[in-house]
Amino acid sequence: MHPSLRPFLSLCLLCCLASSSCLSGAAPPKALVAPIVYDTSTSLYAVSPLGGPPFDRALLLNLDSSNLWKDCMDPLISLSTLQAVLYGSAICNSASVQTSLITGDPGYVSGCTGLPTPICSNNSCSVFVSGSSSSSPNGVLWTGTISLLSTDGAHSGPLVSVPMFAFACSDDILLNAQGALPSNAVGAAGLSRAALALPTQLARKLSIQRRFAYCLPRSSIPGNGILFFGRSPYVFPPAGDISNHLRYTPLVFNPQEADSYFVGVKYVSVNKVQLPINSTLLQLTNNPSIIINGEPAVVGGTSISSTIRYTQLESSIYDALAREFTAAATGMGLSPVGAEGVFETCFDASAAQTSGSGYAVPEITLTFQGGQGASWTFTSSNSVAVVGDGKHICLAFQRLDKFQIRSIVLGTYQQQDALLVFDIANSMLGFVPDLAGLGSHCSNFPFSTSH
Ligand SMILES: *[C@@H]1O[C@H](CO)[C@@H](O)[C@H](O)[C@H]1NC(C)=O
Ligand SMILES: *[C@@H]1O[C@H](CO)[C@@H](O)[C@H](O)[C@H]1NC(C)=O
Numbered sequence: 001m002h003p004s005l006r007p008f009l010s011l012c013l014l015c016c017l018a019s020s021s022c023l024s025g026a027a028p029p030k031a032l033v034a035p036i037v038y039d040t041s042t043s044l045y046a047v048s049p050l051g052g053p054p055f056d057r058a059l060l061l062n063l064d065s066s067n068l069w070k071d072c073m074d075p076l077i078s079l080s081t082l083q084a085v086l087y088g089s090a091i092c093n094s095a096s097v098q099t100s101l102i103t104g105d106p107g108y109v110s111g112c113t114g115l116p117t118p119i120c121s122n123n124s125c126s127v128f129v130s131g132s133s134s135s136s137p138n139g140v141l142w143t144g145t146i147s148l149l150s151t152d153g154a155h156s157g158p159l160v161s162v163p164m165f166a167f168a169c170s171d172d173i174l175l176n177a178q179g180a181l182p183s184n185a186v187g188a189a190g191l192s193r194a195a196l197a198l199p200t201q202l203a204r205k206l207s208i209q210r211r212f213a214y215c216l217p218r219s220s221i222p223g224n225g226i227l228f229f230g231r232s233p234y235v236f237p238p239a240g241d242i243s244n245h246l247r248y249t250p251l252v253f254n255p256q257e258a259d260s261y262f263v264g265v266k267y268v269s270v271n272k273v274q275l276p277i278n279s280t281l282l283q284l285t286n287n288p289s290i291i292i293n294g295e296p297a298v299v300g301g302t303s304i305s306s307t308i309r310y311t312q313l314e315s316s317i318y319d320a321l322a323r324e325f326t327a328a329a330t331g332m333g334l335s336p337v338g339a340e341g342v343f344e345t346c347f348d349a350s351a352a353q354t355s356g357s358g359y360a361v362p363e364i365t366l367t368f369q370g371g372q373g374a375s376w377t378f379t380s381s382n383s384v385a386v387v388g389d390g391k392h393i394c395l396a397f398q399r400l401d402k403f404q405i406r407s408i409v410l411g412t413y414q415q416q417d418a419l420l421v422f423d424i425a426n427s428m429l430g431f432v433p434d435l436a437g438l439g440s441h442c443s444n445f446p447f448s449t450s451h
Contacts, residue, residue: 211424
């Protein structure tokens with residue numbers, strides 16, 4: 001060996017030993033991927049299994065969940081494959097959570113009778129887990145080994161093991177709550193900003209960037225979408241790397257829901273006509289008449305959801321959108337037919353023109369805050385839904401009729417075939433609104449079948 005190589009090699013050996021991604025000789029990965037599957041029965045998205053037992057079942061893709069949690073009781077997981085996380089340990093101390101559903105610090109597990117089980121083990125650390133509903137039972141923290149596929153951004157590569165990954169075991173309460181999890185899923189892959197959610201825990205353990213991205217597959221097209229962790233190109237054949245199509249807006253920090261993802265919408269428009277919306281609703285503001293944890297509630301603003309299907313709008317925003325959309329649609333020859341199923345604003349489809357892959361309908365655009373004023377125009381496949389055996393075209397947005405704390409919750413129907421990059425480290429959201437416009441789809445990422 002040439003002597004000058006020695007310092008480099010020993011340095012590299014050190015970093016390999018220091019990082020848990022120390023594969024036999026392989027360079028540590030910069031990015032990881034997992035397939036995303038749409039579940040027709042719940043309209044939720046599942047992340048494919050993250051390794052062998054006990055991680056061999058699908059998990060709900062959940063931006064609001066603060067950890068990876070799963071049912072450990074049915075089937076019962078053997079504790080010999082797990083390591084306990086004790087109350088007071090560094091991992092336990094990092095397990096606080098703060099979302100709209102749950103806020104709280106970890107707890108101390110005691111009073112377990114009989115032999116320890118995955119959900120009761122004296123001196124362990126208990127945390128909140130949540131599905132898409134507001135139920136938030138406790139789970140108990142353990143560490144185990146998960147694995148994800150490495151990627152160069154263009155293909156999936158070998159599996160990377162991540163030992164000592166902290167996750168929560170719960171019993172099957174959430175599984176019994178109808179519609180809370182995709183069919184076949186046994187827990188959730190938490191993608192929030194919390195320390196134990198996947199993006200931050202993977203970033204720390206593998207020394208990859210603290211960012212993730214997802215591309216939700218269109219429910220009408222067979223094939224998997226994709227979840228990326230770390231920094232890589234985003235290659236979707238035949239479009240190639242679509243990174244240079246990303247537009248950015250700052251992620252907005254909400255101190256009351258520090259783990260969740262908010263963006264600042266500056267205005268909403270239909271065919272470039274700006275809707276008359278009370279701008280206070282588009283900002284996060286303190287409402288002293290609602291108290292949360294002793295503080296005035298932070299209300300308004302726009303959050304991003306991975307579990308709510310159709311974008312929800314505060315009532316006056318919905319009205320403004322429906323009014324302008326109806327006026328523009330009528331001008332295009334569409335006749336309003338009133339409400340249909342879960343939608344309030346529908347049109348007779350028989351007179352509709354088609355355009356590209358969908359119907360020609362008025363264009364709805366969100367324009368975001370931030371220097372560049374990035375905007376997101378929904379394609380017709382993301383702004384309207386075809387219902388009633390193809391007879392009706394409905395505005396695929398929903399009214400928040402009772403008082404809700406948020407003004408806009410961006411739903412997954414509007415995110416289909418879009419790439420969203422959650423750059424936590426730089427507090428930015430990057431997005432490509434429409435892969436189809438680039439000649440591709442989220443389902444075009446070539447997962448190798450050999451792994
Ligand atoms: C757990 O603690 C309780 C008292 O809080 C005790 O009765 C029980 O025996 C303990 N269980 C184990 C397995 O040590
Ligand atoms: C805008 O909304 C805020 C918050 O709901 C309200 O206090 C204010 O009066 C509204 N302004 C107008 C002009 O309607």
